[in-house]
């Protein structure tokens with residue numbers, strides 16, 4: 001029997017959050033953490049969590065699983081369970097709406113700040129804006145982000161200043177557009193980032209890299225932004 | 235763009251750069267002093283005083299002193315704006331942060347004046 005412990009909090013009923021323990025029979029199968037949660041929910045319908053695609057594409061089920069952020073749907077029990085224990089908590093640092101569901105507003109506000117869309121005020125060509133294969137390759141490792149928030153909510157700098165530090169996820173996207181040969185707003189983008197909080201609260205702890213379920217590297221992107229700022233300002 | 239007025243250089247990039255450069259200066263200075271002490275086991279006061287009387291050494295010491303002040307301010311400012319905030323402590327976070335920043339600024343200013351006095355007397 002797997003010992004499962006799940007963070008529970010229903011603000012309309014509970015004074016305080018608590019951990020609820022369940023016994024779970026995996027029948028010898030190496031299930032995904034999400035499968036376990038789904039089966040627990042079938043038993044106890046009051047359990048709340050987000051999920052949609054169940055295959056690591058939508059980014060809905062970022063959770064803190066045995067102390068490490070990850071997507072429940074693509075985290076096999078065999079990679080996370082030690083001593084027969086599975087502890088599931090909501091992503092750290094964001095307000096809890098209920099059980100494993102967090103309020104992502106702060107996370108999205110930071111995403112919005114980096115203007116995550118292509119800006120190009122030159123007249124649009126008849127068909128499309130072309131890009132060389134080499135320039136296109138610069139976006140690899142950046143565009144794949146699914147905004148699951150596993151990285152930003154693992155980052156101590158984001159915990160302390162979620163309203164002022166953009167966080168690894170937003171900064172990866174900031175770099176995705178700074179690195180795009182078709183974008184013409186580089187100077188504005190850079191000047192929006194050159195304050196002591198937006199980028200520079202990153203202290204290179206690399207928790208973000210450690211948890212990204214897509215294997216992306218926000219720390220490297222942040223380094224590129226810093227170098228670009230340095231080049232344009234010195 | 236997040237506004238901040240109490241950080242050292244107004245811009246995040248300049249603080250970051252100053253922090254890096256001052257760290258290098260402080261490292262060089264510490265290594266030099268440590269090396270000098272080890273290389274001169276029976277150092278006496280006259281020799282020590284002569285070392286600090288040279289112009290090059292004065293420039294080096296003044297650079298290290300300014301570096302200490304700038305480096306400490308940037309560090310102290312970052313820590314105070316991480317932990318001593320309204321978000322972390324409620325209203326009293328603001329008061330604590332201002333007191334710590336003011337106290338830190340006074341202390342560093344004192345070190346600066348005092349250090350200059352020691353170096354140039």
Ligand code: SF4
Pocket residue numbers: 154155156157158167168201202203204205206207208209218219222
């Ligand atoms: S490397 Fe930077 S962004 Fe990533 S977790 Fe550390 S402080 Fe946060």
Ligand code: SF4
Pocket residue numbers: 144145146147148149150151152168169172211212213214215216218
């Ligand atoms: S960088 Fe990775 S961990 Fe961060 S939001 Fe994107 S996919 Fe999730």
Ligand code: FES
Pocket residue numbers: 050051052053054055056057058059060061062071072073074
């Ligand atoms: S449910 Fe879509 S990423 Fe896990």
